[in-house]
Amino acid sequence: MSQNPKQYYLPGASLWPLISSIALFLMAAGFSMSLNDIASGDYVLIAGALVLAYLLFGWFSEVIKESVSGFYNKQVDASFRWSMGWFILSEVMFFAGFFGALFYVRNFSLDWIEAGSYFQGFVASWPTAGPSWPLTGEATKAIELLDPWHLPAINTLILLTSGATLTWAHWGLMKDNRKQTIIGLALTVALGVIFLYLQMHEYAEATFTMAGAGIYGSTFYMLTGFHGLHVTMGTIMLAIILFRVLKGHFSSQDHFGFEAVAWYWHFVDVVWLLLFVFVYWL
Amino acid sequence: MSTTTATHHDDHGDHGHPTGVMRWVASTNHKDIGTMYLWFSLFMFFFAGAMAMGIRAELFQPGLQFMDPLAFNQLTTLHGLIMIFGAIMPAFVGFANWMVPMMIGAPDMAFPRLNNMSFWLLIPAAILLIASIFVPGGPIAGGWTMYAPLSVQAGMSMDMSILALHILGVSSIVGSINIITTILNLRAPGMDLMKMPLFIWTWLITAFLLIAAMPILAGALTMLITDRHFGTAFFDAAGGGDPVLFQHVFWFFGHPEVYIMILPAFGIISTIIPTFARKPLFGYASMVYATAAIALLSFVVWAHHMFATGMPVAGQLFFMYSTMLISIPTGVKVFNWVATMWRGSMTFETPMLFSIAVVLLFTIGGFSGLVLAVLPVDIQLQDTYYVVAHFHYVLFSGAAMSIMGGVYYWLPKWTGHMYDETLGKWHFWLTTIAFNITFFPMHFTGLAGMPRRIPDYALQFAEFNMISSLGAFALGISQLLFLYVVVKCIRGGAKAAASPWEGADGLEWTVPSPAPFHTFETPPTVK
Numbered sequence: 001m002s003q004n005p006k007q008y009y010l011p012g013a014s015l016w017p018l019i020s021s022i023a024l025f026l027m028a029a030g031f032s033m034s035l036n037d038i039a040s041g042d043y044v045l046i047a048g049a050l051v052l053a054y055l056l057f058g059w060f061s062e063v064i065k066e067s068v069s070g071f072y073n074k075q076v077d078a079s080f081r082w083s084m085g086w087f088i089l090s091e092v093m094f095f096a097g098f099f100g101a102l103f104y105v106r107n108f109s110l111d112w113i114e115a116g117s118y119f120q121g122f123v124a125s126w127p128t129a130g131p132s133w134p135l136t137g138e139a140t141k142a143i144e145l146l147d148p149w150h151l152p153a154i155n156t157l158i159l160l161t162s163g164a165t166l167t168w169a170h171w172g173l174m175k176d177n178r179k180q181t182i183i184g185l186a187l188t189v190a191l192g193v194i195f196l197y198l199q200m201h202e203y204a205e206a207t208f209t210m211a212g213a214g215i216y217g218s219t220f221y222m223l224t225g226f227h228g229l230h231v232t233m234g235t236i237m238l239a240i241i242l243f244r245v246l247k248g249h250f251s252s253q254d255h256f257g258f259e260a261v262a263w264y265w266h267f268v269d270v271v272w273l274l275l276f277v278f279v280y281w282l
Numbered sequence: 283m284s285t286t287t288a289t290h291h292d293d294h295g296d297h298g299h300p301t302g303v304m305r306w307v308a309s310t311n312h313k314d315i316g317t318m319y320l321w322f323s324l325f326m327f328f329f330a331g332a333m334a335m336g337i338r339a340e341l342f343q344p345g346l347q348f349m350d351p352l353a354f355n356q357l358t359t360l361h362g363l364i365m366i367f368g369a370i371m372p373a374f375v376g377f378a379n380w381m382v383p384m385m386i387g388a389p390d391m392a393f394p395r396l397n398n399m400s401f402w403l404l405i406p407a408a409i410l411l412i413a414s415i416f417v418p419g420g421p422i423a424g425g426w427t428m429y430a431p432l433s434v435q436a437g438m439s440m441d442m443s444i445l446a447l448h449i450l451g452v453s454s455i456v457g458s459i460n461i462i463t464t465i466l467n468l469r470a471p472g473m474d475l476m477k478m479p480l481f482i483w484t485w486l487i488t489a490f491l492l493i494a495a496m497p498i499l500a501g502a503l504t505m506l507i508t509d510r511h512f513g514t515a516f517f518d519a520a521g522g523g524d525p526v527l528f529q530h531v532f533w534f535f536g537h538p539e540v541y542i543m544i545l546p547a548f549g550i551i552s553t554i555i556p557t558f559a560r561k562p563l564f565g566y567a568s569m570v571y572a573t574a575a576i577a578l579l580s581f582v583v584w585a586h587h588m589f590a591t592g593m594p595v596a597g598q599l600f601f602m603y604s605t606m607l608i609s610i611p612t613g614v615k616v617f618n619w620v621a622t623m624w625r626g627s628m629t630f631e632t633p634m635l636f637s638i639a640v641v642l643l644f645t646i647g648g649f650s651g652l653v654l655a656v657l658p659v660d661i662q663l664q665d666t667y668y669v670v671a672h673f674h675y676v677l678f679s680g681a682a683m684s685i686m687g688g689v690y691y692w693l694p695k696w697t698g699h700m701y702d703e704t705l706g707k708w709h710f711w712l713t714t715i716a717f718n719i720t721f722f723p724m725h726f727t728g729l730a731g732m733p734r735r736i737p738d739y740a741l742q743f744a745e746f747n748m749i750s751s752l753g754a755f756a757l758g759i760s761q762l763l764f765l766y767v768v769v770k771c772i773r774g775g776a777k778a779a780a781s782p783w784e785g786a787d788g789l790e791w792t793v794p795s796p797a798p799f800h801t802f803e804t805p806p807t808v809k
Contacts, residue, residue, distance in 0.1 A: 010390055010800075013300055013308035017399035024452070025406030028445035032410075035511050036438040059395075075467065079392040082463040090455050090493045097501025097531055101516060109524040135522035211513020215522035218514035222505065 009071050016059040023051035060240075067257070068249050077256055084260045088267050091230070095271055098226065102219045102278060106133055134216035136208065143216070144207040148280035151202050155195055156276050159231075162191035163269045166238075166262050173245075176252045185242040188265070192235035199228050223279055230268045237261045307402075310394035311799060312379045315401050317696075319376030320689075322404055324765070326368030327682075329412075331758055333361040338720075338754035340737050341747050354737035355423035356415075362426035363443070364411065366543065367450050370677065372404060373685045374546040375454075378461050378485050380696065384790040384797060385479045387470025387806045392463040400457035403449050410446035414439035425735060427536065430517035430528035434509050441510070444503045451496040451503075458489035458496075465489075470789070472808035476570070479788055480563060483570050484549030487577045488542050494581070495538035502531040526591055533584035541580045544644075544676060545573060547684035548615060551637045553788070554691050555619050558634035559626030560785035565618040572611035572618075579608050589657055590664040598657050605655035609648065616645055631783075632706035636687030639714050640680060647675025650725065665735070668728025674721045683713065686764065693771050694778030698796035701771040709767060712760035719753030 026048025033041025066072065072080075110133060136143055146152065169184025171177075210221035241261050244250065250258055300308070309315050336357050340348050349357070379397065383390055391397045414421045419437030422428065433440055465486045469478070478486075506528065508514040515521020517528045556563045563569065585593060585601040619641050628634070650672040654660050663669060686709075693701050723746040732743045739747065781791035789808070793801055 011310050011395055013304060013310060014395045014398070015308050017395055017402045018307050020399050021402035021406050024403060024449050025409065028406060028410055028442070028449060032438060032441040032445055035441050035507075079463050079467045082466050083393065083459045086459045086462055086493050087455075090459075090497045093494050094497035094501055097498045097534075098505075100534070101501075101505065101527055101531060104527055104530060105522070105524065109527065110522075113522070209513075210508070214515045218505075218508070218516050218521070218523065222508065222514065222516075 009066075009073065009076050011066070014062075016055060016062070019051060019055045019058075023048050023055050026051060064244070064249070064257075077254075080256050080260065084263060088263060091267060095223075095226070095274075098219070098223050099274065099278065102223065105135070105215050105219065110135065136214040136216050143213060146202065146206060146280060148276065151198055152276055152280040155198055156272065158191050158195045158198070159269050159272050162188045162195070163266055165191065166265055170258065170262060173250060173255055173258060174252050178245075181245055182242070185238060185245060189235060189238050189242060192231060192238060196228065196231055196235065199224070199231075220279060223275055227268065227271055227275055230271070234261070234265050234268050238265065309398050310390070312383050312391045312394065312397060313696075313797065313799070313801075315394075315397050316376045316379030316381075318401050319372050319379055319404075322401070322408075323369050323373035323376060323685075324768075326364050326372070326408070328761070328765075330361045330364035330369060331761060333357045333364070334754060335758050337361065338751040341739070342751040343748070344739055344741055344744050346738060349737065351737050352420070352423055355425070355735055356421045358735055359422050359425050360411070360415070365677075366426065366539070367447070368404075368408060368411070370543050370681050370685070371454065374485075374488070374543070374681075375400070375457055375461075377481075377546065377550065377685075377688055377692075378457075381692065381790060382461060382464055382482060382485060383468070384695075384793065384801050385482055385788055386465065386468060386473055387789050387802050387808065388464060388468035389800055389802050389805075391460050392468055393460050396456050396460050400453045400460065403453035403456075407446040407449040407453070410442045410449070414442040414446075417442065427529075427532055428506065429532070430506060430509065430525045433506055433528075434517060441507065444507050447503055448500060451500050454492050454496050458492040461485055462489040462493070470802070470805040470808050476567065477808060479549075480552040480566065480569055480573075481546070481549035484545040484552075484573055487573050488545045491538045491542050491545070491577055491580065495535045495542070498531060499535040499539075502528060502535065505531070526588070526593075529588050529591055530585065533587045534581070536587065537584040538577075538580045540676075541576055543681045545576065547640070547644075547681045548573065550684045550688040550691075551619060551640055552615075554633045554637040554687055555622050555641075556787065557691070557783050557785045558631060558637075559623045559628050561622055561626040562787070563618070564621035564624075565614070568614055569618055572614040575611040576608060579604060579611070583608065586655055586660070589660045602655055602657045606652065609652050612648055616641060616648075629784075631690075632701070632703060632710050633687045633691035635707065635710045635714075636683050636690065639710070640683050640687065643675055643679030643683070643714075643717070647672055647680055650675060663728060665733055666728035667724040667732045667734055670734050671721050671724035671728055674717075674724075678721070679714075679717055683717075686710075686713070689768065691783075692790075693768070694782045695790055695795050695797055697772050697775075698778055698794075699771050699775035700778050700782060701767055701775065705763060705767045705770075709760060709763045712763065713757065716753050716757035716760055720750050720757050721753075723747075723749050723753075 026044055028048075030041050030044030030046070030048055034045055035041070134143065134145060165184050165187040169181045169188065172180025172182075172184055208217050208220075210217055210225075213220075238261055241258050244257065249255075306314060306318060309318075334357075336348070337354065340346070340354055340357075379391065382388075411421075417438045419439060421439045422433070422436055422443050424432040424436060428440070428443070465478070465482055505514065505516040509517050509523075515523040517523050517525045519525065552563055552569060583601055583605045585597060586605045589598060589601070619637075623638075630638075650668065654663060654669065654672055690701060690706055693699075727739075727743045727746045727750075730742065732739050778795040780794050782795065783791075789802075789806055790797070792806065
C-alpha cells in the first residue's frame, strides 16, 4: 500500500465484511436450528463460530499490520478513540437492560405480587407464602445464597488489583519501561484468569442454576454470566496486547490498541462493582 | 477539529474504481455502500408493502375472505418488522452514507470496512426473517413488539426473528458508531458543530440514540430467548418474573426507536425547504436544540405505550406529562419550517411538494399522538385503528415521504441526471392523496372502537374499511411509479449541473453531478 502516512487512510477493497455476514448467518441459522432440535443445527453453529474465529483473527491481523506499517495518522487515532468510547457506551446500555430488569423486579413487581393489587394473575400463581427476595419460583424452595464476603469479595479484590496492575503497565509503556509493561500486563492477564477460575468454581458450588431458580436465578446468571463473558473477552484481548508488546508494536507515543483494551477492562471492572453491590450484597 | 487532508492514489488499484461484483461485495466506498442500502430498503419497502396489500385485501369486506386470522396476524407482524428494520432504517442509513461525507467535506466514512459490514449484516437478517415464513408454524404473529408471554410460546420462527433482530442490532450499532465518529472527527476545517447542515445534526443525534437504544433491545431479546429455551423466568409470573417487564424493556428501546425513524426525516426536510424557499433555515440553533431535546425526552416516555397494561397512577401521570412535553420541541421544528417558507420565493418541485406534505401530515400525526398521550383517552383508544392511523401518519407521511422527497432532491447528485419532473409530481400527488384516503378514515374507525390486528370487523365499519382498502391499493400501485422514475433517472435524462437547484446550499453541491467516486480528495475550507 502506497499510502502516505500523513494523509487520510482509505482502506482498499475488503472481503472481511462479507465474511462477517456469512459467519453471523451460519451462527444464527445453526443456533435457531439446534434450539428447535434440528439435528444438523450444531454443525452449522460450529461452522459459523469457526468462520467468526477466522474473521476475527484475519481482520484484526490486517488492522494490526496496517497499524505497525504506520498507515494510521493522528486523525485515524482520534477516530479509534471516539469509536471505542461509543462502543463502550453501547456495552453499558446492554448491561443497563439487565440491571434495569433486576431493579424492576426487586422494587416493583415484588411489591405488586404481595399487594395483589395490580396483577391478579400473580396471586393465583402464588398460593404459598408471600414473596420475598430472593425469589426463586413457585416452589419457593429455600436456596443457599452466596455469601458476598467470601468468593465474591475475593473476586472484587482480584479485579480491582488487576485494574491497578494494568494502570501500572500503562505507566511503564509511557515511560518506555518495557519490563514494567510486560510484568504489569502479565499480572493483569493472570488475575483475569484467576477471576474466571473462581467464578466457574462459584457456579459449580452454587446450590441453584439458571433454570428452575425463578427470577433470582435468572437475573443472577444473566448478569454474572454476561460479565464473565466480557472478562473472558477482555482477558483474551489483554493476552493479545501482551503478545503485541513482546513483539514491540507499541511506543510510548503510539499505543491506542493498549489503551482501548485498558478502557474495556476498566469498564468490565465497574460492571463487576455494580454486580457485587446489587447482585451479591444487597 | 484537526486538519483533514485527504488523498487517494490512482496508482493503487484498490483505490480506483473497482468493477464487477467485487465493487459491491468488497466495497469500501461510502457512495456504493449507500446505494446498496437504498436498493435494499426499496426492495424491502415493496416486500412489506405487498404484505400491506394482503392486509387491506382481507379488510376490504367484513368476514374472512382470503386468510385465516393467524395468517392475517403474520402479515401485520412481518409488515411492521420489515418496514421498520428493513425499509425505513436502512433508507436513512443509505442517506447518511451518501450524504454525510459529502456534506462535511470528508473523503469517506471513518471506517469504510465496518461501513460495508453494517450493510452486509442486513442480508443474513433479511434471509432469516424471510425464511421464517417457511418453517413449521409459519412466521411470528404476535405483533412486531413480540410481547411476552405470547412470544415465549411461539415456534421456531420466533428464534429466527430474535436472532435476525440481534444481527440487525449489531449492524445498527456498528453503523452508528461509524457515522458518529465520522461526524465528530472528519469534518472539513472550519466546519464547527454549529455550522453543520441540519441533516448532519439529526444523524449525529440519531446515531447516539441507536447506540444507546439498540443494546436494550438486545437485552430484551436475550431474556426472551433464555426464557424460551434455558429455563429462566424473566417474563414468567410463576417464577417471580413479570410479563410486563418485557414491555418495559422493549419500549425503553422502542420509543427512542420511533425517533430514530423520524429525526433523519426532519434533517431531510430541513435541507429541502430552505432550498426551494430560497431562504436560509429559520432558527437553525433552535432546530439543533429541539432535536437534542426530543432525543433526550425519548428515553423518559416509554411507558405511554403501556397505559392500559397497568402501572401506578404516579407512573401514568409522569409518562403522560413527559410525552406531552415532546410536542414542544417538535412544535418548534414545525414553526421553524413554516417560518422558513414565510415570504420565501417558493417553487414547487417534487422534493418541495413532498416536504410541505410531510410538514402538514406529520403535524396531523403529531396531534393524534398528543391525543393518545392523554391517559384516559389512550385507555379508550389503546389497540384501535386510531393508533394505526397515528403511527402511519408519522411513519409513512413523516418518515417514508421524507425519504421519497430526499431521493428526488439528491437523485441529480447521485445519478448525474434530472429525474422526470412531471412523473415525479404525479407520484407525489398519487401518493399523498392515496395515503390520506387509506389512513384518514382509520381515525374514525378507531374512535368508534375498531380493534387492530383483527381480520374481521363489525358491519358498521364496512364503508370506511372499503375506502381504506381502495386507498391502499392505489397507494401501493403508485409506488411502482416511484420505482419507474428512479430507474429512468439512473438510465438517462437531462444532464444535471453540479448544483441543479437554484437555492441549494451545502458542500455536496460544490462537486460535479454525478458525484465523483471519491469526493473530497483535499478537504474544502468552510468559512
